[in-house]
Amino acid sequence: MAQATATTHRRSGGFWGRIRQSDLSEALWGYFLISPWLVGLLIFVAGPMLYSVYLSLTRYNLMSAPQWVGAFNYGYLAADPLVWQSLKVTAIYTFLGVPMRVVLALLVAMLLNQQVRAMPLFRTIFYLPSVVSGVAVAILWMWILSPEYGLLNSALAKVGITGPRWLMDQDTALFAMIVMSLWGVGANMVIFLAALQGVPQHLYEAADVEGASRLQKTWHVTIPSISPSTFFVLIMSIIGSFQVFTQGFVMTNGGPNNSTLFYVLYLYRNAFQLLRMGYASALAWVLFIIIMACTALVLRSSALWVYYEGELKK
Amino acid sequence: MKQVLSRRGFLTQLGAVAGVGVAGAVLSACAATPAAPQSATSEVEAAEAAAPAALECRGHVTLGYYTSTTPAIERMKAQEASFHEKAPDVDLEIIQMTSIYDKYATMMAAGNEPNVIWMGTGFWQFVGVGAFLDLNPLFDADMAIDLAEYYPKVLELFTWKDSLFALPYGFTSTVYAYNEDLLAKEGLTAPSDTWTHDDLIAMGQALTKDTDGDGRLDQFGTGNGGFWQCIWEFGADAMDEGYTKSTLDTEEAIAALQYMYDLTFGAYKIAPTPDTLQEIGGFPLFNTGKIGFWQLGRWGVPVLREGAVDINWNVAPAPGQKGSWISGESYAISARTPDKGAAWCLLKHLCDREAQETFYMTEASATPAIKAAAESDAYMDDGKPPVNDKAFVDTLDFAKYMPTHPITLEINNIVNPIVDQMNAGDITPAQAGAMMTEGVDTKLREYEGIWGA
Numbered sequence: 001m002a003q004a005t006a007t008t009h010r011r012s013g014g015f016w017g018r019i020r021q022s023d024l025s026e027a028l029w030g031y032f033l034i035s036p037w038l039v040g041l042l043i044f045v046a047g048p049m050l051y052s053v054y055l056s057l058t059r060y061n062l063m064s065a066p067q068w069v070g071a072f073n074y075g076y077l078a079a080d081p082l083v084w085q086s087l088k089v090t091a092i093y094t095f096l097g098v099p100m101r102v103v104l105a106l107l108v109a110m111l112l113n114q115q116v117r118a119m120p121l122f123r124t125i126f127y128l129p130s131v132v133s134g135v136a137v138a139i140l141w142m143w144i145l146s147p148e149y150g151l152l153n154s155a156l157a158k159v160g161i162t163g164p165r166w167l168m169d170q171d172t173a174l175f176a177m178i179v180m181s182l183w184g185v186g187a188n189m190v191i192f193l194a195a196l197q198g199v200p201q202h203l204y205e206a207a208d209v210e211g212a213s214r215l216q217k218t219w220h221v222t223i224p225s226i227s228p229s230t231f232f233v234l235i236m237s238i239i240g241s242f243q244v245f246t247q248g249f250v251m252t253n254g255g256p257n258n259s260t261l262f263y264v265l266y267l268y269r270n271a272f273q274l275l276r277m278g279y280a281s282a283l284a285w286v287l288f289i290i291i292m293a294c295t296a297l298v299l300r301s302s303a304l305w306v307y308y309e310g311e312l313k314k
Numbered sequence: 315m316k317q318v319l320s321r322r323g324f325l326t327q328l329g330a331v332a333g334v335g336v337a338g339a340v341l342s343a344c345a346a347t348p349a350a351p352q353s354a355t356s357e358v359e360a361a362e363a364a365a366p367a368a369l370e371c372r373g374h375v376t377l378g379y380y381t382s383t384t385p386a387i388e389r390m391k392a393q394e395a396s397f398h399e400k401a402p403d404v405d406l407e408i409i410q411m412t413s414i415y416d417k418y419a420t421m422m423a424a425g426n427e428p429n430v431i432w433m434g435t436g437f438w439q440f441v442g443v444g445a446f447l448d449l450n451p452l453f454d455a456d457m458a459i460d461l462a463e464y465y466p467k468v469l470e471l472f473t474w475k476d477s478l479f480a481l482p483y484g485f486t487s488t489v490y491a492y493n494e495d496l497l498a499k500e501g502l503t504a505p506s507d508t509w510t511h512d513d514l515i516a517m518g519q520a521l522t523k524d525t526d527g528d529g530r531l532d533q534f535g536t537g538n539g540g541f542w543q544c545i546w547e548f549g550a551d552a553m554d555e556g557y558t559k560s561t562l563d564t565e566e567a568i569a570a571l572q573y574m575y576d577l578t579f580g581a582y583k584i585a586p587t588p589d590t591l592q593e594i595g596g597f598p599l600f601n602t603g604k605i606g607f608w609q610l611g612r613w614g615v616p617v618l619r620e621g622a623v624d625i626n627w628n629v630a631p632a633p634g635q636k637g638s639w640i641s642g643e644s645y646a647i648s649a650r651t652p653d654k655g656a657a658w659c660l661l662k663h664l665c666d667r668e669a670q671e672t673f674y675m676t677e678a679s680a681t682p683a684i685k686a687a688a689e690s691d692a693y694m695d696d697g698k699p700p701v702n703d704k705a706f707v708d709t710l711d712f713a714k715y716m717p718t719h720p721i722t723l724e725i726n727n728i729v730n731p732i733v734d735q736m737n738a739g740d741i742t743p744a745q746a747g748a749m750m751t752e753g754v755d756t757k758l759r760e761y762e763g764i765w766g767a
Contacts, residue, residue: 059765061443062422063649076764147589148530168589170734256734272419273723275443276765 056281066278073282083283085258086266087290089174093262094241097178102233105185109192110222123193130186134246141180142167142251167252170259177247177260188233195229196222200309227306235298242291263287369456372403373653375660378418378428381410385616385677393673397663404656415439429651430660433480433644435716437472440646442720442766446479447647452658453478459666468683471642471715480646483665484680486611487709488543488639490514490536491618491700494626496521496606505630507708511547511573514607514633518577518584521606535584536577536607537596539639541729543609544574546637546714552729552754557719560754562729563747571743575736588737597621611639612706613679619698629700631709640713643680681706720766721757728753 031038056073058066077083112123129137144151145166153163166176199222207217223230245264248254254261254269267287271280381387390408397406409428411417415436421427422445433440440446453459461469461478465485472480490505497504500520505513518535525533538544545551545562548570554561561567577585586599597614599605601621609632610618618627632638645664647657663669670682675693682688694703716722729750736746 062419063443063445142592146593149593165589168592170738255730256738257731269727272416273439274765275419275422275439277423 052281052284055278056285058278060277060281061275062277069278073279074286076279077282077286082258082261082266083263086261086263089259089261090242090244090263092174093178093181093244094238097181098234098237098241100178101182101185101188101237102230104182105188105233106192106226106230108185108189109196110218112189112193113196123190126189127186130184135250137180137183138247138250141183141247145176145180167260168256170255170257173252173256173260177251180247181241181244188237191229191233192226195226199225224307225309228308231298231302231306235295238294238298239291242287242294369452369658370655371401371659373656374405374407375430375651375653375656376407376409376428377660378409378411378414378421378431380412380414380432380434382412383616383679385679389673389677393664393669396672397660400663401656401659404659406660425650427648427650429648429653429657430645430664431648433472433646435641437480437644437646438716438718438720438722441472441474441479444649445646447649447651447654447657448477448479449481449647449661450477452654456658456662458662463667463684463686465683465685465688465710467640467710467713467715468642470718471640472644472646474718480644481661481665482642482644482683483670484612484674484683485640485642485710486613486680487706487713488539488609488611489629489631489705489709490607490633491600491610491614491627491629492607493600493603493605494628496533496603496625504628505633507631507705508635509630509633511633515582515584517606518582522584531583531586532604534586534599534605535582537591537599537605537609538574538577538585539609541574541733542716543632543639544570544577546639547632547634548573549634549636551637551714551717552725552750553717553719553758557717557758559758560751562750562754563744568744568747571736571746574733575743579737579739600627601625611641612681615678615700619678627699629702629705631705635712637712637714638709640710640715642683719761721754721761724757725754728757 055066057068057070059069059072060066108126112119112126116122145153147153147163147165147168150163150166152166156163164172167173203221203225204217207221212220243264244262245268248260248262248265249268252260254265263283264287267280267283270276270283379386379390381390387410390410394406394408397404411432414432414434418427418431418440422440427445433446453461459481464482468482468485469478471485472478472482492505494504497517500517502517502520505517514536521533521535522531523533524531539547542552545567548566550564550566550570551561553559572580576582578587586594586596586605591599596605596608597617598621600608600618601624603625610629645661647654647661651657665683667684667687670684670687671690671692674680675682675687675696678696678698682693687693688707696703717725732741732746732749732753735741736743741749
């Protein structure tokens with residue numbers, strides 16, 4: 001026993017001072033077992049990210065070696081009017097579209113959480129659009145939103161309404177894309193559905209005892225109970241929304257009049273059309289910082305509105 | 315008692331391992347940076363020093379082939395078979411590409427772009443960054459191709475700083491296809507080779523009507539050729555000859571913008587709206603006899619031959635004869651090609667006179683770049699519409715092309731939003747011209763001071 005203790009006795013002092021041999025062995029086994037993922041992360045994610053930091057400080061056109069320019073790209077970016085236009089377009093798309101998508105996903109999940117016959121069929125129907133490829137969806141919606149012969153304006157005409165020009169009008173094109181994005185709420189709906197089915201029944205029973213109405217139960221029981229899922233959906237939606245690209249690229253190419261010039265579309269133009277890889281890298285890192293900042297804000301706010309089971313809030 | 319590794323301990327160790335791994339990844343990334351290629355000039359100088367061996371028809375070569383249509387795929391197979399017979403010592407690998415410029419840029423980033431690549435209007439996306447080999451020394455070393463046989467203006471399309479960087483096999487000039495039956499029905503005579511914009515407007519107004527009485531126009535006079543076509547037809551251009559400043563605020567340019575606006579939204583209203591064109595398309599309108607005139611390049615001829623079977627149609631040069639669009643189709647050699655002899659051998663096979671007469675004239679999607687081929691009976695009198703094939707060649711006399719400058723790509727990004735504002739009625743053509751001039755001049759200054767330095 002004493003011998004066993006001696007062999008596993010902690011080494012004193014320094015960085016390794018509190019590491020036991022058995023702990024080290026356990027840690028090494030852990031790293032070994034996750035090494036395939038870790039190596040992949042380092043080679044295919046961390047490495048390229050660090051290289052793009054370097055590229056953002058250079059002028060690089062693929063044919064010549066990167067030429068060091070320091071912070072020039074970032075200065076140019078700050079003065080580029082199309083960067084501000086694309087940020088404005090993307091911000092509107094995100095801050096209008098994300099709340100709409102989250103709320104709609106939750107409402108649909110609540111509907112699909114009822115005990116109704118053929119519910120699996122309804123759930124499948126609502127989920128299907130989110131698995132259709134982005135380009136196919138974009139082309140389909142181009143036809144739906146077509147001003148003269150599209151489904152939407154034809155339907156509006158039947159009730160005597162002259163529909164707008166949707167994607168052909170700078171005042172309505174972005175809004176049309178926000179509406180189009182509601183088509184893919186299926187993925188978030190599934191997450192909310194799982195969360196709704198995990199709400200403890202005893203909470204509803206307690207609310208019934210207190211005489212709570214349906215709306216009160218929803219507001220005071222359901223929504224707080226699913227707040228962790230809401231938190232997750234909100235963050236993922238914000239991150240995804242800032243990176244919107246396919247709709248702008250396929251449907252409008254940023255027009256009319258740059259009203260749908262999303263940030264990633266502008267980044268793509270600089271990278272793959274103008275071959276300004278250094279500048280495009282700088283654009284990418286600015287987007288990264290913006291997304292991180294938004295994510296951090298949501299994280300900080302989560303203490304106020306996210307409730308975990310068993311947690312006591314002050 | 316055994317203690318479990320603490321969270322802090324685990325994170326500390328993870329950070330240490332990650333740090334070592336990241337350092338390794340950085341080193342590997344730095345090592346993986348492609349070595350800066352030798353400049354095209356120095357590579358060709360080396361080739362010239364060993365000229366006979368360097369231009370031998372042997373080695374491995376990859377070809378990026380533009381296969382946007384079924385005839386193009388058939389043509390590719392025929393050219394591949396023919397090349398194998400002609401150059402048995404060359405190992406040819408063909409990469410079919412439909413979205414050619416995006417794919418080529420991506421392959422360049424990976425360092426595995428094709429050695430020989432098809433190029434059209436996207437040429438300017440790449441030539442300014444040194445993507446292509448200067449062909450002049452190769453022409454000097456190998457006298458097999460006589461550039462004097464080619465239309466000079468077509469060679470200019472692929473010339474950058476007095477060097478030819480791609481060899482054209484064909485060009486496409488924009489002419490006006492017209493529906494002879496529709497014109498005859500309205501008692502109109504076919505346009506002559508010297509017709510004017512006033513003639514087009516008059517005919518267009520006679521043709522434009524609501525044929526079914528539903529309150530919506532469904533027969534149109536002409537298509538709206540778009541910004542570049544209108545600008546050139548009025549004798550204007552985006553920049554001056556030396557590419558020192560924009561000329562989109564000149565009288566001619568503003569007149570062109572006013573005309574472009576009037577065709578669809580203003581005084582004339584004889585062209586379909588962008589909404590209609592997006593939904594129906596110009597070729598379906600023409601093929602079904604719903605439009606009298608439609609601008610097209612030579613590439614549109616096979617489309618009409620297949621689609622416009624129920625109408626009689628012909629072509630005429632652009633009205634006014636001051637300008638019209640011309641673009642070319644060519645092949646270029648990548649500056650990073652290792653087997654330049656094999657690449658040169660393939661380039662000749664794809665673009666020389668034999669190739670033009672054997673492979674491209676039958677497909678008829680481009681006019682041969684060699685004068686003798688384009689002006690031969692085999693091309694001019696092939697017995698298929700249009701009868702006036704000569705219009706495509708005659709247009710060369712006054713044809714204009716996109717500025718041979720790397721900022722050409724950015725000009726569309728500047729111009730298109732302003733045209734959208736003009737079409738929406740938010741700004742006048744004069745204001746549009748001023749805004750375009752300011753935008754293009756800014757990009758010129760930026761290119762000279764920053765990107766082109």
